[in-house]
Amino acid sequence: MTSTSAAPSIDPRVLRAPHPVPGAPNNWRRFLSFNTDAKVIGLQYMITALFFFLVGGLLSMIMRGELITPAADLVDPTVYNGLYTMHGTVMLFLFLFPILNGFNNLLIPPMIGAPDMAFPRLNAAAFWLFPVFGSILMASFLVPGGPSGAGWWAYPPQSIQNPLGHFVNGQFLWILAVALSGISSIMGALNFVTTIIRMRAPGMGWFRMPIFCWTAVAAQAIQLIGLPVLTAGAVLLLFDLSFGTSFYRPEGGGDPMLYQHFFWFYSHPAVYVMVLPVFGIFSELFPVYARKPLFGYQVVAIASFAITFLSLIVWVHHMFYSGTPQWMRNVFMVTTMLIAVPTGIKVFAWIATLWRGKLRLTTAMLFCLGGMFNFIFAGITGIMLATVPVDIHVGNTYFVVGHFHTVIFSTITYGVFAGIYHWFPKFTGRMMYEGLGKLHVLLTFIGSQLTFLPMHAAGLLGMPRRVASYDPEFAFDNVLASLGAFLLGVAMIPFLLNLVSSWVRGEKAPPNPWNAIGLEWLLPSPPPAENFEQDIPTVISGPYGYGLDRPLVLDEERYVAKSALGG
Amino acid sequence: MTTSTPDATAPEGPSDHGHGDHGHGGHNLTGFVIFLLSESVIFLALFAGYAIYKTSSPLWLPPGVEGLEVAEPLRFTAVLVSSSGVIALAEQALHRGRLWQFRAWWLLTMAMGAVFLVGQGLEWAGLPFGLGDGVYGSSFYLLTGFHGLHVLTGVLLMGLMLARSFRPGNYDAGSVGVTAVSLFWHFVDVIWVVLFLLIYIWKS
Numbered sequence: 001m002t003s004t005s006a007a008p009s010i011d012p013r014v015l016r017a018p019h020p021v022p023g024a025p026n027n028w029r030r031f032l033s034f035n036t037d038a039k040v041i042g043l044q045y046m047i048t049a050l051f052f053f054l055v056g057g058l059l060s061m062i063m064r065g066e067l068i069t070p071a072a073d074l075v076d077p078t079v080y081n082g083l084y085t086m087h088g089t090v091m092l093f094l095f096l097f098p099i100l101n102g103f104n105n106l107l108i109p110p111m112i113g114a115p116d117m118a119f120p121r122l123n124a125a126a127f128w129l130f131p132v133f134g135s136i137l138m139a140s141f142l143v144p145g146g147p148s149g150a151g152w153w154a155y156p157p158q159s160i161q162n163p164l165g166h167f168v169n170g171q172f173l174w175i176l177a178v179a180l181s182g183i184s185s186i187m188g189a190l191n192f193v194t195t196i197i198r199m200r201a202p203g204m205g206w207f208r209m210p211i212f213c214w215t216a217v218a219a220q221a222i223q224l225i226g227l228p229v230l231t232a233g234a235v236l237l238l239f240d241l242s243f244g245t246s247f248y249r250p251e252g253g254g255d256p257m258l259y260q261h262f263f264w265f266y267s268h269p270a271v272y273v274m275v276l277p278v279f280g281i282f283s284e285l286f287p288v289y290a291r292k293p294l295f296g297y298q299v300v301a302i303a304s305f306a307i308t309f310l311s312l313i314v315w316v317h318h319m320f321y322s323g324t325p326q327w328m329r330n331v332f333m334v335t336t337m338l339i340a341v342p343t344g345i346k347v348f349a350w351i352a353t354l355w356r357g358k359l360r361l362t363t364a365m366l367f368c369l370g371g372m373f374n375f376i377f378a379g380i381t382g383i384m385l386a387t388v389p390v391d392i393h394v395g396n397t398y399f400v401v402g403h404f405h406t407v408i409f410s411t412i413t414y415g416v417f418a419g420i421y422h423w424f425p426k427f428t429g430r431m432m433y434e435g436l437g438k439l440h441v442l443l444t445f446i447g448s449q450l451t452f453l454p455m456h457a458a459g460l461l462g463m464p465r466r467v468a469s470y471d472p473e474f475a476f477d478n479v480l481a482s483l484g485a486f487l488l489g490v491a492m493i494p495f496l497l498n499l500v501s502s503w504v505r506g507e508k509a510p511p512n513p514w515n516a517i518g519l520e521w522l523l524p525s526p527p528p529a530e531n532f533e534q535d536i537p538t539v540i541s542g543p544y545g546y547g548l549d550r551p552l553v554l555d556e557e558r559y560v561a562k563s564a565l566g567g
Numbered sequence: 568m569t570t571s572t573p574d575a576t577a578p579e580g581p582s583d584h585g586h587g588d589h590g591h592g593g594h595n596l597t598g599f600v601i602f603l604l605s606e607s608v609i610f611l612a613l614f615a616g617y618a619i620y621k622t623s624s625p626l627w628l629p630p631g632v633e634g635l636e637v638a639e640p641l642r643f644t645a646v647l648v649s650s651s652g653v654i655a656l657a658e659q660a661l662h663r664g665r666l667w668q669f670r671a672w673w674l675l676t677m678a679m680g681a682v683f684l685v686g687q688g689l690e691w692a693g694l695p696f697g698l699g700d701g702v703y704g705s706s707f708y709l710l711t712g713f714h715g716l717h718v719l720t721g722v723l724l725m726g727l728m729l730a731r732s733f734r735p736g737n738y739d740a741g742s743v744g745v746t747a748v749s750l751f752w753h754f755v756d757v758i759w760v761v762l763f764l765l766i767y768i769w770k771s
Binding site: 118119122186189190191193194197198199224225226227228229231232233235236239243244245246247249252253254255258262265 | 593594595597598601602604605606607608609611612613616619620623624625626627698699701702703704705706709713
């Protein structure tokens with residue numbers, strides 16, 4: 001990279017320069033450079049994350065191939081342990097967190113009228129850690145002993161065993177990758193929060209901000225509070241594994257339970273780090289495709305922070321069966337159930353938004369509707385799991401696996417797909433094919449129900465998770481789940497085909513193809529490097545003014561006309 | 568570091584709510600304060616872990632270990648804590664435009680940080696237990712070492728700021744870097760006071 005691109009933000013001439021950031025190549029190669037443009041970084045995150053989504057999906061299909069018969073015949077049980085550990089780690093740390101950071105990068109600056117993030121270079125550095133820790137995690141397939149088999153929780157004592165005695169082993173690389181991912185996420189979180197606090201367009205008070213930005217702040221606050229705790233826990237784990245300390249070794253006076261506390265203090269809220277932006281996406285998209293203002297905007301906004309707060313005081317519900325005292329179980333059962341209140345508020349707000357709306361069933365809208373439907377189901381099983389007696393019965397069974405996949409895949413990943421279909425035209429300047437999109441929706445919806453519903457049934461009957469072989473009585477449910485998983489694999493074909501061919505030769509996108517209201521839709525598609533540059537609009541009303549016939553910004557016609565020219 | 572990123576991507580525009588030039592430093596300081604708050608949670612987690620071990624571990628002090636010598640560490644603690652006052656003097660000198668006075672106080676703060684680190688090294692070298700001696704040894708070395716790493720970072724950052732103070736026109740756009748490092752130094756001090764109370768003063 002050249003010296004000009006190292007300091008693009010200092011030279012005042014640079015500020016006025018048009019797309020792209022000067023010094024950066026104006027072609028696909030900018031995606032391989034240390035580019036400080038949030039829109040380039042956003043796409044870098046998304047493309048890399050989608051690659052790891054395919055890796056994680058491949059791992060899951062090998063697992064489902066193993067589980068299609070009761071015997072452990074396709075892969076060795078040790079390999080199976082590595083597969084589920086890596087599947088979970090890849091999907092969370094290399095797919096969902098990064099792809100949502102991609103959305104944050106693409107959406108936050110244009111939505112609040114900022115030219116870029118508050119710290120563009122920190123932003124690029126945070127992104128470039130991602131391929132580094134991604135490669136470190138993948139490298140654990142190549143070390144002697146293979147990848148970590150301790151599950152994505154990495155509970156000691158299993159995670160502090162080092163039977164082969166190599167310093168660089170699968171678990172070591174796992175900890176290293178997760179720690180780097182944490183550093184990258186904290187760098188990102190600092191940036192998103194500072195940007196939203198300090199760089200909003202004139203007139204955009206907190207209660208004129210799109211819900212996506214509210215949920216981004218709420219989610220990133222969790223990163224800032226929770227990730228340090230995971231980092232502390234992971235450092236202690238690394239010392240126990242590699243330097244002979246006794247933090248989690250009972251024989252040295254240590255306590256393996258402390259790790260579970262450290263881990264879940266972050267990793268339960270981490271689910272909200274992922275689901276909150278998806279709530280944001282739902283809240284953005286339902287008004288667009290129902291042509292109605294978001295019902296209860298202010299309450300939905302505040303509910304995001306209620307979720308942030310509650311998410312930090314529920315973690316022990318993952319430890320009901322880990323020798324937790326009864327009083328603690330009771331307390332955490334109640335706090336866990338309380339989360340249903342703010343999430344329920346959001347669901348009711350979405351339904352009220354849809355009520356008597358003029359629904360346009362685009363691909364994005366179908367994914368939102370499917371995601372909300374699945375989320376309601378997952379919410380019900382979530383309340384079941386929060387109940388101590390039920391959890392002790394089904395904890396560590398496939399019921400739990402079914403529940404959280406309904407959240408992580410059938411809600412969060414649906415939201416990610418919806419967001420991609422909705423904002424793809426804005427950031428690539430091309431429309432996606434609706435036909436392929438609807439095929440993608442159909443296959444994904446059938447595939448996810450077929451995969452995850454039977455898991456609930458098998459779990460209620462007592463099938464434990466994380467096993468390569470199982471009792472033949474569970475065979476029927478597992479065959480269904482495996483067929484569903486392969487169908488989900490097939491569903492990726494129209495999606496990828498759609499992404500690539502739309503980007504290469506899709507129809508050119510107008511500035512506002514969905515007739516949506518929001519600052520990002522007042523920009524050309526794709527927006528110039530510094531969004532509104534010097535001409536930042538003044539916001540004069542709240543978001544989602546569908547059917548209200550009021551302008552969002554001063555001089556709205558001028559911005560609309562300008563965006564039509566600039567595309 | 569955030570301080571080395573003169574953040575001009577937010578142009579002198581309305582997006583700063585009229586903070587103008589001041590606003591750029593404002594971004595950096597906002598970001599840095601958020602970082603410090605987040606960093607303090609790591610220490611909170613480690614303190615909580617220490618307290619849990621101390622109150623509940625069946626094996627605490629390693630055999631033959633009575634506890635820690637307090638007098639010597641107390642002296643080094645005094646040096647570190649008073650350096651927080653010295654760095655405040657340095658900042659004050661900078662605000663008054665007395666550059667050489669600033670450099671002198673700043674260098675003294677660095678020296679006090681270095682003295683603390685040397686003191687910690689000497690203490691480590693003379694202790695009868697090691698990192699592998701049960702959860703007590705593990706926690707002692709991890710906590711003091713992790714804090715020491717922060718002291719070292721602080722001294723290095725101060726060195727960077729000192730070197731930069733010789734650049735002509737370095738403070739034309741404000742002195743956010745100095746403010747941020749000074750904040751970091753106070754943070755490191757406060758953490759040490761809590762650590763000292765937990766590790767040296769709190770007897771079971």
